[in-house]
Amino acid sequence: MTTAGGAGALAFVTELAHEARTKGMTLGLEICNRYETNVINTASEALSLADDIGEDNVLVHLDSYHMNIEEDNFVRPVLLVGDRLGYVHIGENHRGYLGSGHLDFTSFFQALAEINYTGAITFESFSSAIVSPTLSNDLAIWRNLWNDGPALAAHAHSYLSTILKANGNDK
Template sequence: MTVNPLGVHALVFSGGTTPDEVTATVRQAKAAGYDLLELSLHDLDRLDVSQTRRELREAGLDVACSRGLAFDADVSSEDPDVVARGARLLHDSLEATHELGGTHLTGALYSALGKYGRPLGAAGRANVVAVLRELAAEADGKGMTLGLEVCNRYETNVVNTAADALRLADDVGHENVTIHLDVYHMNIEEDDFVRPVHLVGDRLGYVHVGENHRGYLGSGHLDFGSFFRALDDVAYSGPITFESFSSAVVSPTLSNDLAIWRDLWQDGPALARHAHAFMTAQLEAHRGA
Protein backbone atom coordinates (compact mmCIF):
# COMPACT_ATOMS: atom_id res chain seq x y z
CA MET A 1 0.00 0.00 0.00
CA THR A 2 1.34 3.42 -0.99
CA VAL A 3 1.74 5.77 1.96
CA ASN A 4 2.56 9.32 0.91
CA PRO A 5 4.29 11.75 3.27
CA LEU A 6 2.01 14.74 3.72
CA GLY A 7 3.62 18.18 3.68
CA VAL A 8 2.60 21.77 4.26
CA HIS A 9 4.09 25.00 2.93
CA ALA A 10 5.57 27.25 5.61
CA LEU A 11 3.64 30.29 4.32
CA VAL A 12 0.48 28.73 5.71
CA PHE A 13 1.83 29.70 9.12
CA SER A 14 4.32 32.54 8.77
CA GLY A 15 5.50 35.06 6.20
CA GLY A 16 9.12 35.16 7.31
CA THR A 17 12.01 33.05 8.48
CA THR A 18 13.22 34.75 11.64
CA PRO A 19 14.17 32.31 14.44
CA ASP A 20 10.88 32.94 16.25
CA GLU A 21 8.87 32.48 13.06
CA VAL A 22 10.66 29.23 12.25
CA THR A 23 10.04 27.91 15.76
CA ALA A 24 6.33 28.67 15.52
CA THR A 25 6.04 27.25 12.00
CA VAL A 26 7.73 23.96 12.88
CA ARG A 27 5.56 23.59 15.99
CA GLN A 28 2.33 24.32 14.11
CA ALA A 29 3.16 22.00 11.19
CA LYS A 30 3.85 19.16 13.61
CA ALA A 31 0.71 19.86 15.64
CA ALA A 32 -1.39 19.72 12.46
CA GLY A 33 -0.12 16.18 11.80
CA TYR A 34 2.27 16.75 8.89
CA ASP A 35 5.32 14.68 8.02
CA LEU A 36 7.15 17.36 6.05
CA LEU A 37 7.59 21.12 6.02
CA GLU A 38 8.28 22.90 2.75
CA LEU A 39 10.44 25.99 3.10
CA SER A 40 10.64 28.62 0.39
CA LEU A 41 14.22 29.86 0.02
CA HIS A 42 13.27 33.32 -1.22
CA ASP A 43 14.35 34.58 2.21
CA LEU A 44 17.48 32.45 2.36
CA ASP A 45 19.62 35.33 3.62
CA ARG A 46 17.35 35.61 6.67
CA LEU A 47 17.19 31.89 7.43
CA ASP A 48 19.25 30.46 10.29
CA VAL A 49 19.95 27.10 8.66
CA SER A 50 21.51 25.37 11.67
CA GLN A 51 18.71 26.42 14.02
CA THR A 52 16.06 25.38 11.51
CA ARG A 53 17.67 21.97 10.97
CA ARG A 54 17.83 21.39 14.72
CA GLU A 55 14.18 22.29 15.23
CA LEU A 56 13.04 20.12 12.32
CA ARG A 57 14.97 17.15 13.72
CA GLU A 58 13.58 17.67 17.21
CA ALA A 59 10.04 17.77 15.79
CA GLY A 60 10.64 14.71 13.60
CA LEU A 61 9.74 16.63 10.44
CA ASP A 62 11.30 16.08 7.03
CA VAL A 63 12.01 19.13 4.89
CA ALA A 64 11.79 20.03 1.22
CA CYS A 65 12.86 23.38 -0.19
CA SER A 66 11.48 25.37 -3.09
CA ARG A 67 12.22 28.56 -4.93
CA GLY A 68 11.92 30.48 -8.16
CA LEU A 69 14.38 33.09 -9.40
CA ALA A 70 14.25 36.86 -9.94
CA PHE A 71 14.44 38.78 -13.20
CA ASP A 72 17.92 40.03 -12.30
CA ALA A 73 19.03 36.43 -11.57
CA ASP A 74 17.22 34.49 -14.28
CA VAL A 75 18.89 31.46 -15.85
CA SER A 76 16.54 31.74 -18.86
CA SER A 77 17.98 35.16 -19.67
CA GLU A 78 20.26 35.75 -22.65
CA ASP A 79 22.50 38.01 -20.53
CA PRO A 80 25.49 35.99 -19.19
CA ASP A 81 25.74 38.08 -16.01
CA VAL A 82 22.07 37.56 -15.18
CA VAL A 83 22.40 33.82 -15.84
CA ALA A 84 25.48 33.63 -13.61
CA ARG A 85 23.62 35.30 -10.73
CA GLY A 86 20.78 32.80 -11.12
CA ALA A 87 23.19 29.89 -11.16
CA ARG A 88 24.75 31.12 -7.91
CA LEU A 89 21.34 31.38 -6.27
CA LEU A 90 20.55 27.81 -7.30
CA HIS A 91 23.88 26.57 -5.98
CA ASP A 92 23.35 28.37 -2.66
CA SER A 93 19.81 26.99 -2.44
CA LEU A 94 20.99 23.44 -3.05
CA GLU A 95 23.64 23.83 -0.35
CA ALA A 96 21.08 25.20 2.11
CA THR A 97 18.63 22.39 1.38
CA HIS A 98 21.39 19.84 1.97
CA GLU A 99 22.44 21.55 5.23
CA LEU A 100 18.82 21.55 6.40
CA GLY A 101 18.73 17.78 5.96
CA GLY A 102 16.58 17.86 2.83
CA THR A 103 17.07 15.76 -0.28
CA HIS A 104 14.68 17.61 -2.62
CA LEU A 105 15.01 21.12 -4.09
CA THR A 106 12.06 22.02 -6.29
CA GLY A 107 10.18 24.91 -7.82
CA ALA A 108 10.65 27.19 -10.81
CA LEU A 109 14.38 26.50 -10.83
CA TYR A 110 14.49 27.49 -14.49
CA SER A 111 13.28 31.12 -14.54
CA ALA A 112 12.09 34.16 -12.65
CA LEU A 113 8.65 34.06 -11.06
CA GLY A 114 6.65 36.61 -13.01
CA LYS A 115 4.89 37.39 -16.26
CA TYR A 116 7.16 37.50 -19.27
CA GLY A 117 6.41 39.79 -22.18
CA ARG A 118 7.56 37.34 -24.85
CA PRO A 119 8.03 33.62 -25.48
CA LEU A 120 11.21 31.87 -24.38
CA GLY A 121 13.98 32.13 -26.98
CA ALA A 122 16.32 29.36 -28.06
CA ALA A 123 19.36 30.99 -26.43
CA GLY A 124 17.53 31.42 -23.14
CA ARG A 125 16.40 27.80 -23.13
CA ALA A 126 19.94 26.65 -23.86
CA ASN A 127 21.09 28.60 -20.81
CA VAL A 128 18.45 26.88 -18.67
CA VAL A 129 19.60 23.45 -19.82
CA ALA A 130 23.28 24.23 -19.24
CA VAL A 131 22.72 25.58 -15.72
CA LEU A 132 20.42 22.75 -14.69
CA ARG A 133 22.86 20.14 -15.98
CA GLU A 134 25.53 21.49 -13.66
CA LEU A 135 23.09 21.78 -10.75
CA ALA A 136 21.79 18.24 -11.29
CA ALA A 137 25.33 16.86 -11.30
CA GLU A 138 26.07 18.73 -8.07
CA ALA A 139 22.81 17.45 -6.55
CA ASP A 140 23.58 13.89 -7.59
CA GLY A 141 26.87 14.06 -5.74
CA LYS A 142 24.93 14.90 -2.58
CA GLY A 143 22.28 12.22 -3.10
CA MET A 144 19.67 14.87 -3.88
CA THR A 145 16.96 15.34 -6.49
CA LEU A 146 15.71 18.42 -8.32
CA GLY A 147 12.07 19.11 -9.12
CA LEU A 148 10.86 21.04 -12.15
CA GLU A 149 7.60 22.61 -10.99
CA VAL A 150 5.12 23.11 -13.79
CA CYS A 151 3.85 26.69 -13.41
CA ASN A 152 1.25 28.69 -15.31
CA ARG A 153 1.88 31.18 -18.11
CA TYR A 154 1.57 34.17 -15.78
CA GLU A 155 4.50 33.00 -13.64
CA THR A 156 6.95 31.69 -16.27
CA ASN A 157 7.43 31.22 -20.01
CA VAL A 158 9.68 28.14 -19.68
CA VAL A 159 7.56 25.25 -18.35
CA ASN A 160 3.75 25.49 -18.45
CA THR A 161 2.66 21.86 -18.95
CA ALA A 162 3.78 18.42 -17.89
CA ALA A 163 4.92 17.78 -21.47
CA ASP A 164 7.10 20.94 -21.31
CA ALA A 165 8.67 19.72 -18.09
CA LEU A 166 9.43 16.28 -19.50
CA ARG A 167 11.12 17.79 -22.54
CA LEU A 168 13.26 20.00 -20.35
CA ALA A 169 14.17 17.12 -18.03
CA ASP A 170 15.10 14.99 -21.05
CA ASP A 171 17.38 17.74 -22.34
CA VAL A 172 19.03 18.16 -18.95
CA GLY A 173 19.64 14.44 -19.04
CA HIS A 174 20.05 13.50 -15.37
CA GLU A 175 17.90 10.87 -13.69
CA ASN A 176 17.70 12.90 -10.48
CA VAL A 177 15.68 15.61 -12.25
CA THR A 178 12.02 14.89 -11.51
CA ILE A 179 8.69 16.51 -12.36
CA HIS A 180 6.66 18.52 -9.85
CA LEU A 181 2.92 18.79 -10.56
CA ASP A 182 0.70 21.39 -8.88
CA VAL A 183 -3.07 21.24 -9.31
CA TYR A 184 -3.37 25.05 -9.04
CA HIS A 185 -1.27 25.46 -12.18
CA MET A 186 -2.70 22.36 -13.88
CA ASN A 187 -6.16 23.90 -13.58
CA ILE A 188 -5.01 26.75 -15.83
CA GLU A 189 -2.81 24.93 -18.34
CA GLU A 190 -3.75 21.25 -18.64
CA ASP A 191 -6.76 19.58 -20.30
CA ASP A 192 -7.58 17.62 -17.14
CA PHE A 193 -6.01 16.29 -13.93
CA VAL A 194 -5.47 12.71 -15.15
CA ARG A 195 -3.53 12.70 -18.41
CA PRO A 196 -0.59 14.80 -17.13
CA VAL A 197 -0.11 12.44 -14.17
CA HIS A 198 -0.18 9.42 -16.46
CA LEU A 199 2.19 11.16 -18.87
CA VAL A 200 4.74 11.87 -16.14
CA GLY A 201 4.32 8.45 -14.51
CA ASP A 202 7.27 7.29 -12.45
CA ARG A 203 9.13 10.53 -13.10
CA LEU A 204 6.77 12.36 -10.76
CA GLY A 205 8.81 13.48 -7.75
CA TYR A 206 6.73 16.05 -5.89
CA VAL A 207 3.11 17.23 -5.73
CA HIS A 208 1.44 20.46 -4.63
CA VAL A 209 -2.23 20.43 -3.70
CA GLY A 210 -4.11 23.73 -3.50
CA GLU A 211 -7.48 25.13 -4.49
CA ASN A 212 -8.11 27.10 -7.68
CA HIS A 213 -8.23 30.33 -5.59
CA ARG A 214 -5.61 29.11 -3.07
CA GLY A 215 -8.13 28.93 -0.23
CA TYR A 216 -9.58 26.03 1.78
CA LEU A 217 -9.45 22.69 -0.02
CA GLY A 218 -12.92 21.75 -1.24
CA SER A 219 -14.17 25.34 -1.27
CA GLY A 220 -13.36 25.85 -4.95
CA HIS A 221 -14.12 23.92 -8.14
CA LEU A 222 -11.14 21.59 -8.55
CA ASP A 223 -11.75 17.88 -9.20
CA PHE A 224 -9.45 16.46 -6.55
CA GLY A 225 -10.97 12.99 -6.88
CA SER A 226 -9.69 12.47 -10.41
CA PHE A 227 -6.26 13.78 -9.44
CA PHE A 228 -5.85 11.48 -6.43
CA ARG A 229 -7.09 8.51 -8.49
CA ALA A 230 -4.44 9.32 -11.09
CA LEU A 231 -1.76 9.44 -8.40
CA ASP A 232 -2.84 5.97 -7.34
CA ASP A 233 -2.81 4.78 -10.96
CA VAL A 234 0.92 5.58 -11.25
CA ALA A 235 1.68 4.31 -7.71
CA TYR A 236 3.04 7.70 -6.68
CA SER A 237 4.68 7.37 -3.26
CA GLY A 238 6.34 10.79 -2.89
CA PRO A 239 5.32 13.84 -0.87
CA ILE A 240 1.96 15.54 -1.31
CA THR A 241 2.27 19.07 0.03
CA PHE A 242 -0.54 21.51 0.77
CA GLU A 243 0.11 25.01 -0.50
CA SER A 244 -2.15 27.97 0.21
CA PHE A 245 -1.66 31.72 0.38
CA SER A 246 -3.60 34.59 1.92
CA SER A 247 -2.91 38.27 2.48
CA ALA A 248 -3.31 37.41 6.18
CA VAL A 249 0.23 35.93 6.02
CA VAL A 250 2.59 37.98 3.89
CA SER A 251 6.11 37.04 2.82
CA PRO A 252 8.49 40.00 2.49
CA THR A 253 9.53 38.83 -0.99
CA LEU A 254 7.21 36.10 -2.27
CA SER A 255 3.69 37.45 -1.78
CA ASN A 256 3.98 40.11 -4.48
CA ASP A 257 5.58 37.64 -6.91
CA LEU A 258 2.58 35.33 -6.50
CA ALA A 259 -0.03 38.14 -6.51
CA ILE A 260 -1.38 37.34 -3.05
CA TRP A 261 -3.81 40.23 -2.81
CA ARG A 262 -6.84 38.50 -1.25
CA ASP A 263 -7.56 37.50 2.35
CA LEU A 264 -8.82 33.95 1.78
CA TRP A 265 -8.25 32.78 5.35
CA GLN A 266 -7.03 34.13 8.68
CA ASP A 267 -6.20 31.08 10.79
CA GLY A 268 -3.27 29.16 9.29
CA PRO A 269 -3.21 26.32 11.84
CA ALA A 270 -6.94 25.67 11.34
CA LEU A 271 -6.46 25.74 7.57
CA ALA A 272 -3.57 23.27 7.87
CA ARG A 273 -5.56 20.84 10.01
CA HIS A 274 -8.44 20.94 7.53
CA ALA A 275 -6.07 20.34 4.60
CA HIS A 276 -4.43 17.37 6.32
CA ALA A 277 -7.81 15.76 6.93
CA PHE A 278 -8.94 16.53 3.37
CA MET A 279 -5.85 15.02 1.72
CA THR A 280 -5.93 11.98 4.01
CA ALA A 281 -9.58 11.37 3.08
CA GLN A 282 -8.79 11.70 -0.64
CA LEU A 283 -5.92 9.23 -0.39
CA GLU A 284 -8.04 6.73 1.50
CA ALA A 285 -11.01 7.11 -0.86
CA HIS A 286 -9.04 6.62 -4.05
CA ARG A 287 -6.36 4.14 -3.02
CA GLY A 288 -6.87 1.08 -5.20
CA ALA A 289 -10.01 2.59 -6.74
Protein backbone atom coordinates (compact mmCIF):
# COMPACT_ATOMS: atom_id res chain seq x y z
CA MET A 1 0.00 0.00 0.00
CA THR A 2 1.44 3.34 -1.03
CA THR A 3 -0.62 5.55 1.26
CA ALA A 4 0.81 6.98 4.45
CA GLY A 5 -1.79 5.10 6.50
CA GLY A 6 0.03 1.85 5.76
CA ALA A 7 -0.98 -1.75 6.26
CA GLY A 8 -3.21 -0.99 9.25
CA ALA A 9 -5.39 1.35 7.22
CA LEU A 10 -5.52 -1.15 4.36
CA ALA A 11 -6.60 -4.00 6.64
CA PHE A 12 -9.26 -1.87 8.31
CA VAL A 13 -10.74 -0.50 5.09
CA THR A 14 -10.63 -3.92 3.43
CA GLU A 15 -12.62 -5.37 6.33
CA LEU A 16 -15.03 -2.44 6.07
CA ALA A 17 -15.46 -3.05 2.33
CA HIS A 18 -16.28 -6.72 2.97
CA GLU A 19 -18.83 -5.77 5.64
CA ALA A 20 -20.37 -3.15 3.33
CA ARG A 21 -20.71 -5.79 0.60
CA THR A 22 -22.68 -8.08 2.93
CA LYS A 23 -25.14 -5.22 3.41
CA GLY A 24 -25.34 -4.36 -0.30
CA MET A 25 -23.49 -1.09 0.26
CA THR A 26 -20.82 0.80 -1.65
CA LEU A 27 -17.81 2.21 0.15
CA GLY A 28 -16.57 5.60 -1.04
CA LEU A 29 -12.96 6.61 -0.41
CA GLU A 30 -13.02 10.39 0.00
CA ILE A 31 -9.86 12.26 -0.74
CA CYS A 32 -9.10 14.81 1.96
CA ASN A 33 -6.33 17.35 2.24
CA ARG A 34 -3.09 16.68 4.09
CA TYR A 35 -4.19 18.86 7.02
CA GLU A 36 -7.04 16.44 7.80
CA THR A 37 -5.55 13.01 7.02
CA ASN A 38 -2.44 11.22 5.88
CA VAL A 39 -4.23 8.27 4.30
CA ILE A 40 -5.48 9.47 0.88
CA ASN A 41 -4.99 13.02 -0.36
CA THR A 42 -5.27 12.63 -4.13
CA ALA A 43 -7.34 10.80 -6.72
CA SER A 44 -4.31 8.69 -7.59
CA GLU A 45 -3.86 7.63 -3.97
CA ALA A 46 -7.56 6.79 -3.68
CA LEU A 47 -7.36 4.58 -6.78
CA SER A 48 -4.26 2.88 -5.41
CA LEU A 49 -6.01 2.13 -2.13
CA ALA A 50 -9.12 0.90 -3.98
CA ASP A 51 -6.90 -1.39 -6.08
CA ASP A 52 -5.20 -2.72 -2.94
CA ILE A 53 -8.61 -3.41 -1.36
CA GLY A 54 -9.63 -5.27 -4.51
CA GLU A 55 -13.40 -5.07 -4.07
CA ASP A 56 -15.72 -3.75 -6.78
CA ASN A 57 -17.97 -2.06 -4.20
CA VAL A 58 -15.16 0.42 -3.40
CA LEU A 59 -15.36 3.67 -5.34
CA VAL A 60 -13.67 7.07 -5.19
CA HIS A 61 -15.28 10.15 -3.68
CA LEU A 62 -13.88 13.41 -5.08
CA ASP A 63 -14.26 16.68 -3.16
CA SER A 64 -13.49 19.96 -4.90
CA TYR A 65 -12.49 21.68 -1.64
CA HIS A 66 -9.79 19.11 -0.94
CA MET A 67 -8.82 18.81 -4.62
CA ASN A 68 -8.12 22.55 -4.61
CA ILE A 69 -5.38 21.92 -2.04
CA GLU A 70 -3.94 18.61 -3.26
CA GLU A 71 -4.42 18.34 -7.03
CA ASP A 72 -2.76 20.37 -9.79
CA ASN A 73 -6.07 20.90 -11.62
CA PHE A 74 -9.68 19.73 -11.66
CA VAL A 75 -9.67 17.76 -14.93
CA ARG A 76 -6.88 15.18 -14.58
CA PRO A 77 -8.21 13.60 -11.34
CA VAL A 78 -11.73 13.21 -12.74
CA LEU A 79 -10.47 11.61 -15.94
CA LEU A 80 -8.08 9.40 -13.97
CA VAL A 81 -10.86 8.09 -11.71
CA GLY A 82 -13.31 7.70 -14.60
CA ASP A 83 -15.99 5.08 -14.06
CA ARG A 84 -14.72 4.41 -10.55
CA LEU A 85 -16.08 7.76 -9.40
CA GLY A 86 -18.88 7.08 -6.98
CA TYR A 87 -19.64 10.40 -5.31
CA VAL A 88 -18.81 14.10 -5.60
CA HIS A 89 -18.69 16.88 -3.04
CA ILE A 90 -18.71 20.34 -4.56
CA GLY A 91 -17.61 23.28 -2.47
CA GLU A 92 -15.74 26.53 -2.87
CA ASN A 93 -12.10 26.99 -1.92
CA HIS A 94 -13.26 28.95 1.15
CA ARG A 95 -16.45 26.89 1.68
CA GLY A 96 -18.71 29.83 0.92
CA TYR A 97 -21.23 30.49 -1.86
CA LEU A 98 -20.52 28.62 -5.10
CA GLY A 99 -19.00 30.97 -7.65
CA SER A 100 -17.68 33.37 -5.02
CA GLY A 101 -14.20 31.82 -4.84
CA HIS A 102 -11.54 30.97 -7.39
CA LEU A 103 -12.30 27.36 -8.27
CA ASP A 104 -12.66 26.35 -11.91
CA PHE A 105 -15.99 24.57 -11.74
CA THR A 106 -16.52 24.84 -15.50
CA SER A 107 -13.61 22.51 -16.29
CA PHE A 108 -14.57 20.23 -13.38
CA PHE A 109 -18.12 19.75 -14.67
CA GLN A 110 -16.88 19.36 -18.24
CA ALA A 111 -14.63 16.54 -17.00
CA LEU A 112 -17.59 14.95 -15.18
CA ALA A 113 -19.57 15.09 -18.44
CA GLU A 114 -16.62 13.61 -20.34
CA ILE A 115 -16.62 10.50 -18.11
CA ASN A 116 -20.45 10.38 -18.25
CA TYR A 117 -20.75 10.75 -14.49
CA THR A 118 -24.42 10.58 -13.48
CA GLY A 119 -24.03 9.94 -9.76
CA ALA A 120 -24.69 12.14 -6.78
CA ILE A 121 -23.23 15.64 -6.51
CA THR A 122 -23.60 17.18 -3.09
CA PHE A 123 -22.86 20.77 -2.14
CA GLU A 124 -20.80 21.02 1.05
CA SER A 125 -20.27 24.20 3.03
CA PHE A 126 -19.71 25.01 6.68
CA SER A 127 -20.38 28.04 8.84
CA SER A 128 -19.93 28.29 12.59
CA ALA A 129 -23.17 30.32 12.56
CA ILE A 130 -25.07 27.02 12.35
CA VAL A 131 -22.54 24.23 13.00
CA SER A 132 -21.81 23.08 16.53
CA PRO A 133 -18.75 24.69 18.17
CA THR A 134 -17.05 21.28 18.40
CA LEU A 135 -17.36 20.65 14.66
CA SER A 136 -16.35 24.24 13.90
CA ASN A 137 -13.16 23.72 15.89
CA ASP A 138 -12.48 20.30 14.33
CA LEU A 139 -12.86 21.74 10.82
CA ALA A 140 -11.07 25.01 11.64
CA ILE A 141 -14.06 27.18 10.70
CA TRP A 142 -12.86 30.49 12.07
CA ARG A 143 -15.10 32.84 10.11
CA ASN A 144 -18.60 32.81 8.71
CA LEU A 145 -19.01 33.22 4.98
CA TRP A 146 -22.77 32.83 5.36
CA ASN A 147 -25.40 32.61 8.07
CA ASP A 148 -28.59 31.87 6.12
CA GLY A 149 -28.68 28.15 5.31
CA PRO A 150 -31.83 28.22 3.13
CA ALA A 151 -30.45 31.09 1.02
CA LEU A 152 -27.13 29.26 0.62
CA ALA A 153 -28.93 26.05 -0.38
CA ALA A 154 -31.12 27.85 -2.91
CA HIS A 155 -28.07 29.51 -4.45
CA ALA A 156 -26.19 26.18 -4.60
CA HIS A 157 -29.15 24.48 -6.28
CA SER A 158 -29.44 27.24 -8.87
CA TYR A 159 -25.67 27.33 -9.50
CA LEU A 160 -25.42 23.55 -9.89
CA SER A 161 -28.51 23.34 -12.10
CA THR A 162 -27.09 26.01 -14.40
CA ILE A 163 -23.62 24.47 -14.68
CA LEU A 164 -24.98 20.95 -15.17
CA LYS A 165 -27.30 22.13 -17.92
CA ALA A 166 -24.46 24.05 -19.59
CA ASN A 167 -22.44 20.83 -19.71
CA GLY A 168 -25.26 18.68 -21.08
CA ASN A 169 -26.01 16.89 -17.81
CA ASP A 170 -29.33 18.33 -16.67
CA LYS A 171 -30.94 15.04 -15.62
